[in-house]
Amino acid sequence: xxxxxxxxxxxxxxxxxxxxxxxxxxxxxxxxxxxxxxxxxxxxxxxxxxxxxxxxxxxxxxxxxxxxxxxxxxxxxxxxxxxx
Numbered sequence: 001x002x003x004x005x006x007x008x009x010x011x012x013x014x015x016x017x018x019x020x021x022x023x024x025x026x027x028x029x030x031x032x033x034x035x036x037x038x039x040x041x042x043x044x045x046x047x048x049x050x051x052x053x054x055x056x057x058x059x060x061x062x063x064x065x066x067x068x069x070x071x072x073x074x075x076x077x078x079x080x081x082x083x084x
Contacts, residue, residue, distance in 0.1 A: 004065050012066050021059045024051040 034040040077084040
């Protein structure tokens with residue numbers, strides 16, 4: 001958004017699995033968790049399709065910025081065993 005244009009913070013200089021620039025690598029790393037050979041084959045197909053459609057040079061050229069209020073594995077709050 002324009003409100004965050006030019007915003008920079010040292011806390012934003014980290015990476016995680018949800019970064020869309022790493023979809024192919026992360027999904028390939030998760031393939032061993034798919035026990036069904038047919039589903040693993042289908043997943044490999046879509047991973048390859050994604051990588052062909054959006055190679056790293058295309059992904060690196062896309063605009064990006066800091067986002068807020070997104071739910072991911074690093075910003076969920078728990079109280080006991082429940083999401084708060």
